[in-house]
Amino acid sequence: MKYFTKLDGEERVFEFERRAGKLLARSGDRTYELNLSLVGDGSAFSLLVDGRSYDVAADVQREHVTLQIVGERFVVHCENERERAAQAVAGAKVVGKRELRASMPGIVVDVKVKCGDLFEEGQTLVVLEAMKMQNPLPAEASGKVARVLCKAGEAVAAGAVLLELE
Amino acid sequence: MKYFTKLDGEERVFEFERRAGKLLARSGDRTYELNLSLVGDGSAFSLLVDGRSYDVAADVQREHVTLQIVGERFVVHCENERERAAQAVAGAKVVGKRELRASMPGIVVDVKVKCGDLFEEGQTLVVLEAMKMQNPLPAEASGKVARVLCKAGEAVAAGAVLLELE
């Protein structure tokens, strides 16, 4: 089975094969000998790569793999062949719509714009508060407010759409 | 609902009732006000008894409740009304059969008796090894060996019947 991984814009493809009691992973012209073992409740595994040992904690939400390894945290996008094929078909349908989303869960303390307002790149549109910190959410590019979907005092989840933009 | 608990030969009955937002537990002439809250994956709960706080880890295997509380470990037998009634009916059917059971999982290193042997109370019948310790299993009372169900070198689970006795 092939897996297509993506991290910070970089892509690598891995192909796994069990042969003669060994597990091999190929990527480009490199071949790794692996030894994998699930640990405890399955949210972690022990990974030996050519005898080097890594303790990996993994949270797999289909193609979103959140890892803790060597003291770092990574969110890797990882699809198998089947998913990639399905994605290619579906891809055409996705239409980009500009939105301002909550970068974190929190409470809306101030909505700096109203429907129809024009704004500049970098201008603060909404101020969110979480854990006693106030965080201004700036516009990524200049534009116009199409719809306001939040109001001051409201609790919002991470990723919630706060404004629709044009 | 009533619960019948048993620990080290002692018995107590508890009756629970939610009333006016409070949870009450009655046992004999005592009434406790409780506040219960499941923690994490549900293998533990926070127990407040009249405002006193106890952190309880619990493994509930139907009527066998294994607890860790105040630094102690308890295995409490606890039936609800329905189970107790069912038990009373079934109870008559259980016929005592004398057996020597493995007190722990381990490896049988020596079977000191053979079928038909007479033995005295306290006499070592089988020697088990686990974690590098040899543990003699003594006869609880005098008797005769009816069947030998294990042999030296064999690994046995805790509770496995090693000998049938008469």
Added chain:
Amino acid sequence: MALFRRILVANRGEIALRVIRTAQEMGIETVAVYSDADRNALHVRKASHAVHLGGSKPSESYLDIGKVLDAAQRLGADAIHPGYGFLSENEDLAQACLDARIEFLGPPPAAILSMGDKVEARKIAYQAGVPLVPGLQEEIGEARLAEAAKAIGYPVMLKAAAGGGGKGIRIVSEEKGLREAFQLASAEAKSAFGDDRIYLEKFVTRPRHVEIQVMADKHGNVVYYGERECSVQRRHQKLVEESPCSVLTQELRAQMGKAACDLARKVGYVGAGTVEFLWSEGRFYFLEMNTRLQVEHPVTEMRFGVDLVKEQIRIGAGEKLLPVSEPRGHSIEVRINAEDPETFFPSLGRITRLNVPGGPGVRMDSALYRGLEVTPYYDSMLGKLIVHGEDRAHAIARCERALRELRIIGVATSVPVALRTLQSEEFRSGDYDTSILERIQKKPTQSRRELAMLAAAAARFLGAEQAGAVAAAAHPAGSLVTPRWGLIGRSERLGKGGR
């Protein structure tokens, strides 16, 4: 005979647990108070008694003086420990305790009041002969803002008069952003402290944040337990602290210690307090005094072999200070915050997995547990990892080792950044300042990113194999143990996550 019968801990999180631990070791019963969100918190479960205060908002629970005092009286607590944050620097609670004949384990109301007001604190420090950073010793309004900032010279710092813990602070390098920064700082100050007064001071070049731990008893004795270096900060919140400070000479340390003790005496201080200084180019300036136990107090405890909470309790009961022992080795604390390591934004969620480090010289102060829900109601600090080593290099190596052992799954944490800070040349050299974090590489190296991609593919491959195994055989033959199909396998099988 215990010094108190029962101490109410008017706080939550790791500091509440910290106080409960010491009280237990002293044979003193404890009363935990809790909000709705904290029903299952460790401080509730580990205390001898627990009292529900109210809603999850601080104002409905941990900040409600009436409720806290009522709980103390109903439960017969003869002392209240306020922890840090919340009501710890609230003179009204201190006064109410005095009136109710409950020992407040902190300084007298007057000392809290004078040190709590940054403007007033600077005046007193000035009178006590403690050096100050140039700035305005009074609150400032929006009208005079631009003019005053110009007079002091940019960059300037906007600070909440009632502040502490970095809340309500903004640095402004030119007039352009001044007004918005003032408004944000003022709003944060209002929300955090109920007081929107802001003052202004010069932003010192290459400053280090060095603080002195003081302790005073009711018999007029004041001592200090060396310094803590707290320059590793982002958003003016400390991330890594250490002791000793590598640039402090013995002479300067003694001067700073004396200045801190002089200030404490001047305000009739009692209990544990911290005098914060800016250090810059061999000179030090008074910043503020925190009239409470500091988050980073374990750094001092590990070097001096002292339990500062025990000292607070002893002093509150009227006992005398113990002599300060010789410090040993080097100590480092890393705060574990629930936040994105690149953006520093708070990260909320449920802790699904937790492994804490062990072995020699490692201490973990946290109220984390598997299943904990990290909510937006409170501070993002989940806990602290503190290590002690023979010398600075040993402590750094030990801290790195321990941070690698620490596993917190369910939220993003500041650990990767702390780790990269400890590994940076700048930190290792000891020659750093409060802006060090801006220069720390936020992203993992190329080879680590490649490893992560391999590991992610391996995780999915393993999951697919497990799922296949499940499909093939519901009960594998010959296995004594019930198979456990963990999150990885389950996720592949069901096609969705199982958080």
Added chain:
Amino acid sequence: MALFRRILVANRGEIALRVIRTAQEMGIETVAVYSDADRNALHVRKASHAVHLGGSKPSESYLDIGKVLDAAQRLGADAIHPGYGFLSENEDLAQACLDARIEFLGPPPAAILSMGDKVEARKIAYQAGVPLVPGLQEEIGEARLAEAAKAIGYPVMLKAAAGGGGKGIRIVSEEKGLREAFQLASAEAKSAFGDDRIYLEKFVTRPRHVEIQVMADKHGNVVYYGERECSVQRRHQKLVEESPCSVLTQELRAQMGKAACDLARKVGYVGAGTVEFLWSEGRFYFLEMNTRLQVEHPVTEMRFGVDLVKEQIRIGAGEKLLPVSEPRGHSIEVRINAEDPETFFPSLGRITRLNVPGGPGVRMDSALYRGLEVTPYYDSMLGKLIVHGEDRAHAIARCERALRELRIIGVATSVPVALRTLQSEEFRSGDYDTSILERIQKKPTQSRRELAMLAAAAARFLGAEQAGAVAAAAHPAGSLVTPRWGLIGRSERLGKGGR
């Protein structure tokens, strides 16, 4: 520059992890070796490299010198740390390392050989002027057994000549049980050490087990780091250790320290070693020398602020001993064994829940993790909890506090007995001996048993309510969080356990 490039740790469990931690802190890579049963063990996951040795039986893996040495050579390890148990006191491995030019982090083969043979060890101790317990200084056969025991006088002790760690020891108080005890001891010795020789000695009255930690470098320097009191034992396995020993005078301590160093010098010792003494009525007798790191070494580390594993590694690399610093405070270790707290029988199973204690003065050395399968292949010790306090009373209180925080679910452990030992008048007085555990109350008090019954009923009630809630609503409205129906609820619902 690291002292070694790569150390192979020829062990498992907490001690393998202990060594890996220090090596990491020294910038040295590590090679873990593992058996089938230990594929997921923490020492495998935390080491830089891992090599599979073979089957779960020790003889197929951790005791196989050829495999261990082969792994070291293949991976290019330039040193081997043997831990304790397994091959740690095996002179053949030490010799093979010498031949292969790999540094064995322990004493030379000759020292292992002479101290490993209890009969030979007694002879050398006698020559070095170290006092001995009356007994036979040679192995004894079944034929002469009764006669010899009678000559020494009952009670007598049967000990494996090749023994250590309490294995293969039996005490016999009258002739009646002598033969069976001899056979059991002999069989255990055979199984544990591959050597069934047994020797005999007088069983001393009210003895305490007090041992001296020594350390010797390759330049002829020998030092000692005070004593450890290890009298809390069951089945001749230590359960609680502390330092200092409350009955040792400064004078006697110095005498014992000198005797231990003299013995080490006599056998050309190198590295860490422990000389065990019996203390009885103000006098001490040589018991044996353990030519390895001891399980309870952290007790010493916490008082002296030293990392003994680091010292072993430094010494192995040819460096000189560092001066011994002044000890500080009091330290206690509790071993966490997987065993029934009443019968001391091993308890096997899977660890389903784990909470380790934190806060000031607490150290946890274990290789425990959630999901660990406790198998019958290895020792029942799961880990150790070590605390440090200002004085003995403080250390006891802290140890109690920490033990109450420790939660291990899935197997029964020795923790309740350790806790009751710490709480006993006999232990608190400091006046106890090696039979203290026989006098410790094995059962919880009446009020605690009543609490347990209430808690058990509450657990079932809570489970029934949860199950009811599940039946009533598959997806509760208004909840942001997916409901977690934990073990309690699930068990009620399905009518069976979910271990």
